[in-house]
Amino acid sequence: ASLPPDLRQASMGIGATRWGTIIRVLIPAAFSGIVGGIMLGLGRAMGETMAVTMLIGNANSIKPTLFAPANTIASLMANQFAEASGLQLSALMYTGIILFVLTLLVNILANWIVNRIKAKY
Numbered sequence: 001a002s003l004p005p006d007l008r009q010a011s012m013g014i015g016a017t018r019w020g021t022i023i024r025v026l027i028p029a030a031f032s033g034i035v036g037g038i039m040l041g042l043g044r045a046m047g048e049t050m051a052v053t054m055l056i057g058n059a060n061s062i063k064p065t066l067f068a069p070a071n072t073i074a075s076l077m078a079n080q081f082a083e084a085s086g087l088q089l090s091a092l093m094y095t096g097i098i099l100f101v102l103t104l105l106v107n108i109l110a111n112w113i114v115n116r117i118k119a120k121y
Contacts, residue, residue: 003029032117039110043103049074073099 007029011021027034045052049072057069058079071079073095084092 032114035117036110036114039106039113043106043110049078053078 003026007025008021011025012018016024052072053075056072056075058071058075059069060071060076061069063070077092077095077099080088081092
């Protein structure tokens with residue numbers, strides 16, 4: 001949701017500059033929404049599968065550098081689920097549970113941060 005125009009008008013009405021209004025009034029008032037959007041985007045990115053798989057290189061090995069091709073939990077599941085059986089299928093199900101729990105924790109943390117920041121204003 002957008003900020004009420006009264007915030008800007010009140011700040012400008014008492015003599016604040018445009019940048020002073022943005023930095024000291026508007027950004028603090030919108031901070032909970034900004035943080036919430038970032039956290040929800042992070043949660044979405046954790047569950048994204050095919051776009052990240054193509055971008056990251058889709059390699060099933062661990063390299064010592066961040067710039068080497070790698071694999072994510074979601075792309076690991078997408079690539080191996082069709083041919084999996086037995087223990088490998090159980091391991092893929094477990095990675096799905098881990099991914100679900102991580103995404104749930106990110107969303108709970110985002111909700112907690114947003115509510116805590118909103119309580120200040």
